[in-house]
Amino acid sequence: MIGSPVRIENVNKFFGKFQVLKNINLEIKKGEFFSLLGPSGCGKTTLLRLIAGFEPPSSGGIFLSDNNVTNLPPNERPVNTVFQNYALFPHLSVFENVAFPLRLEKTKNQEVVENVKYYLNLVKLNDHAQKFPSQLSGGQKQRVAIARALINQPNVLLLDEPLSALDAKLRQQLLVELDTIHDEVGITFIYVTHDQQEALGVSDRIAIMNDGHVLQVGTSREIYEKPVNSFVANFIGETNLLTGTIILQTASHVCAQVEDIGEISLPLTPTLSSGKILKLSLRPESIKVSKTPPLKSENIHIIEGTIDEIIYGGFQSKLFIKTSNNFVIKSLHSHIGECNADNYLKWKDKVYAWWNIQDVYLAEVS
Ligand SMILES: Nc1ncnc2c1ncn2[C@@H]1O[C@H](COP(=O)(O)OP(=O)(O)OP(=O)(O)O)[C@@H](O)[C@H]1O
Ligand SMILES: [Mg+2]
Incomplete structure (x- = not known):
């Protein structure tokens, strides 16, 4: 053969x-x-x-x-x-x-x-x-x-x-x-x-x-x-790379202090010890953005910021959202279903950006 x-x-x-x-x-x-x-x-x-x-x-x-x-x-x-x-x-x-x-x-x-x-x-x-x-x-x-x-x-x-x-x-x-x-x-x-x-x-x-x-x-x-x-x-593709340190573990989650963002919870089986440095990947398409706050839930993480830049791309735009401590996160925002021009997101708008914690991917541990 x-x-x-x-x-x-x-x-x-x-x-x-x-x-x-x-x-x-x-x-x-x-x-x-x-x-x-x-x-x-x-x-x-x-x-x-x-x-x-x-x-x-x-x-x-x-x-x-x-x-x-x-x-x-x-x-x-x-x-x-x-x-x-x-x-x-x-x-x-x-x-x-x-x-x-x-x-x-x-x-x-x-x-x-x-x-x-x-x-x-x-x-x-x-x-x-x-x-x-x-x-x-x-x-x-x-x-x-x-x-x-x-x-x-x-x-x-x-x-x-x-x-x-x-x-x-x-x-x-x-x-x-x-x-x-x-x-x-x-x-x-x-x-x-x-x-x-x-x-x-x-x-x-x-x-x-x-x-x-x-x-x-x-x-x-x-x-x-x-x-x-x-x-x-x-x-491969675009991503937001975040650096965090493990501070707490529960049976199903790891709590990490992430630079510029604060504490976030990750759905990880905690086989990692406290103090480990994590590199986390959060794809722009996983981040939703709106002018009104989303419903709070333990599965989502919300940050507040201002639209620092918009790159228009037809059916979607790339948004750069800057927080009060100058951290910038990228989001891919779909225009599908946006029927009213009053709702369009604009430069300098104050917005909420949020993601499901399942979408944070652990790329590296050191
Ligand atoms: N004949 C050679 N003599 C000395 N160095 C070489 C030789 N051929 C390639 N290199 C070096 O080997 C490295 C890899 O080169 P290579 O051409 O394989 O890269 P590549 O991944 O194809 O890059 P690109 O995407 O620019 O084509 C480079 O640093 C290059 O300068
Ligand atoms: Mg080549």
């Missing part, structure tokens, strides 16, 4: 004295859309280059379908790469660019024609087959690169920020198309990006990287709802 298409075991990579990858272990499943997500310089491209064989690891092993390929050159690995900058042959037509890997393998012309047609159709470029790269838009060029990378049916397709040169709308559109292509061809995709929206939107699983480490591997939902530490909580 063939094992996982990509396994990375205890991989370290140094450039001189500088360690770029730190003990990476990953196992990617067959047919997965797997993303590597992390800030600029964290080592994503380096890891992809190691999988492709453009760079050797300093130590550790790379396995493709259980074969140790650590010492194999790129052309002997069943892997193709799509780069950010397309890397098309300018003197070849779209058709011949896509046909190129099959021409190299001396495939019969009729088979080449059938395959190129299929892959040009997949990337919606059948009407552009005779054009040259200089006559294509950025999105079309990247489609050619994707078709060319798929035509010799690699086991794994590596994509290094393939959409980052395109404008936001086109990026969205191509991302959806990429997802459809992935479903159609069933190949394992490893997709590198520093854009969390892209990764959350289409990935089966995501590895979050920072400073050469893989911090967390999980589905979009797991990573968004259960970040393993405050870096992940802050990097």
